[in-house]
Amino acid sequence: MWVMVVDSGEKWGLGFVAVGKPTTESEQSDGRQERDMFVGVHERQLDPKGRVALPAAFRPRLEPRCYLALGADKCVDILTAEAFEQVANDMMEKVRRGEVDRTQQRALAASAVEVTIDAQGRINIDEKLRAYAGLTLDSKVVISGSFDRCEIWDPTRHQRVSDAGTAQMAGGAS
Numbered sequence: 001m002w003v004m005v006v007d008s009g010e011k012w013g014l015g016f017v018a019v020g021k022p023t024t025e026s027e028q029s030d031g032r033q034e035r036d037m038f039v040g041v042h043e044r045q046l047d048p049k050g051r052v053a054l055p056a057a058f059r060p061r062l063e064p065r066c067y068l069a070l071g072a073d074k075c076v077d078i079l080t081a082e083a084f085e086q087v088a089n090d091m092m093e094k095v096r097r098g099e100v101d102r103t104q105q106r107a108l109a110a111s112a113v114e115v116t117i118d119a120q121g122r123i124n125i126d127e128k129l130r131a132y133a134g135l136t137l138d139s140k141v142v143i144s145g146s147f148d149r150c151e152i153w154d155p156t157r158h159q160r161v162s163d164a165g166t167a168q169m170a171g172g173a174s
Contacts, residue, residue: 036061038145041162043155048138050130051122054078055143058150059121068129069112071151073161076129078143078150084112125152133157 042055054062058078067084071077079087091108094100111132115123125135134154135141142158144151153161 037147038150039147040145041158042143044141044143046125046130046135046137046139046141047122049124050127050137051118051124052141052143052152053120053122054117054150056121058143058145059117062150063117065114065116066123067112067114068123068125068152069108070129070132071149074133074154074157075144076125076133076135076152078123078152079148083148 038058038061040055040057044052044055046052061080062078065081067077067079067081069077069079069084069087088109091100091105095102095105111129113126113129117123130136133152134157135152140155142153142155144153144158144162
């Protein structure tokens with residue numbers, strides 16, 4: 001299931017959330033922007049060849065190709081082609097402004113892999129990305145929505161990061 005967030009232009013910038021069929025980002029007749037969001041947590045199995053089946057709800061937005069790259073907190077990011085292009089452009093702009101070191105740009109570019117989704121909805125996770133995220137062949141992984149991207153996690157690390165985020169939202173220390 002997809003969640004569509006619509007920029008409403010209200011005083012506080014709050015929009016409404018409508019559950020519906022996936023669409024691409026588009027501008028409505030009244031000028032508001034619609035964006036599909038990746039949400040939810042899904043347990044999957046990494047097969048002996050390094051492949052994992054994407055959640056059915058995520059596939060329409062990612063097909064036929066998407067990008068895998070180093071993610072924050074040692075996960076693997078799954079990005080649409082458009083989102084990856086935006087991330088790359090943002091990174092290059094930050095390097096130009098001196099906000100980010102060029103070595104980070106190189107690491108991101110070198111780690112990125114374009115993948116196609118096979119007929120069974122699977123993608124192959126590159127060995128270097130698996131090592132970065134602590135993913136081992138033939139083991140469980142977590143695929144989590146993170147609004148503009150999906151993330152592939154080692155289940156133990158995902159639980160620790162998720163618990164810390166929940167504690168912060170509840171007003172506690174991480």
